[in-house]
Amino acid sequence: MGEFTIKMPGVGEGVAEAELVEWHVKAGDPVREDMVIAAVMTDKATVEIPSPVNGTVTWLGAEVGDTVAVKAPLVRIETDGKGGDDAKAPDQSAPLVAKTQSGAEEAPARLQPPRAKPLPSPTPSLAPQEKPLASPSVRLFALESGVDLRQVPPTRSDGRIQREDVEHYLARGGSSLAAPAPFARNSSTEEVKLTGMRRRIAEKMSLSTSRIPHITYVEEIDMTALEDLRATMNRDRKPEHPKLTILPFLMRAIVKAVADQPDINATFNDDAGILTRSGGVHVGIAAQTPAGLVVPVVRHAEARTIWDCAGEMARLAEAARNGTATRDELKGSTITISSLGALGGIVSTPVINHPEVAIIGVNKIATRPAWDGAQFVPRKMMNLSSSFDHRIIDGWDAATFIQRIRVLLETPALIFIEG
Structure with missing residues (x-):
């Protein structure tokens, strides 16, 4: 031995x-x-x-x-x-x-995409006193899904239950935990240690909020013309072109706006007191993945077309979801966009991605009545909720920047005009 x-x-x-x-x-x-x-x-x-x-x-x-x-x-x-x-x-x-x-x-080796697993075959469940093998994240997912892990057959040879096993169990009509009686007291507690991605997100958020004095500015944008243009471009797009969301238009609007205010497209080393302005516009796209929040970076947006921005963003989003994004693809941003799509709400207070000095928060688009001078008409409206490092960006500069973005989005032809 x-x-x-x-x-x-x-x-x-x-x-x-x-x-x-x-x-x-x-x-x-x-x-x-x-x-x-x-x-x-x-x-x-x-x-x-x-x-x-x-x-x-x-x-x-x-x-x-x-x-x-x-x-x-x-x-x-x-x-x-x-x-x-x-x-x-x-x-x-x-x-x-x-x-x-x-x-x-x-x-x-690096993180590989999740491997496809066969549907688990029925196996005897664990005895009530036995504790199934599973990571804390899988236990939390099972708890939130109302699943008793002792009833979930593992596919791994070592008996460890994976998230996919729980998902397959639910997909096959597996029974969930019995619902508690109405108004019954629940005195249970569970301690979940923050590890991996969740801990890194917590550390980054603590760093950003403890060291950066935020100022958040909210403006309402009339997206009707841009939405009409986007629908037309998607309808007539070539097979090799990706479907357009509003984010590529926003990226190009940011490129034009920071050209007049270079302090916003920058990072701040608060230990050394040095602001580094970036000639390249490297846009971080905050993306929610099964593992947590990551920020893949579309590099040199100033050198990309609308279609190119959309294609690179789609590629990075897929890599982030699959866990195959490289270290270089997850760092080096100079300004970040945060968007929750249809869940974007009316107003948000996005946290700046340290050491950047600005983040643009996209809220949901909703049809609302707007006064055109003679009557109320339906318009597609969206709020931008954006935060700035108040040590570097004054309120006036923040407002000027967002008003420039507003003009570009409300008159989208300006996005395509050079100079």
């Missing part, structure tokens, strides 16, 4: 540590070669760590939520072979690599 130590691998160039977000094994569990034993996260990218050997887990070196340094011991496995110590084992601190069936190494 021998002992094999798996060390925290390198998970990206220049990355010295990563957060442990999930264990797939516990002490005493048998493992086989290439079986996923853990998942770690850095810079909003998640990487699965496989076991390179067969054996039994004897020790886990961290808990979910811990930050682990590269090359630090992570797992110890008792192997069936002789002398399987880490001194004779392959270097487990090297960057993760994917291997083909022939054993040839490919590019460094």
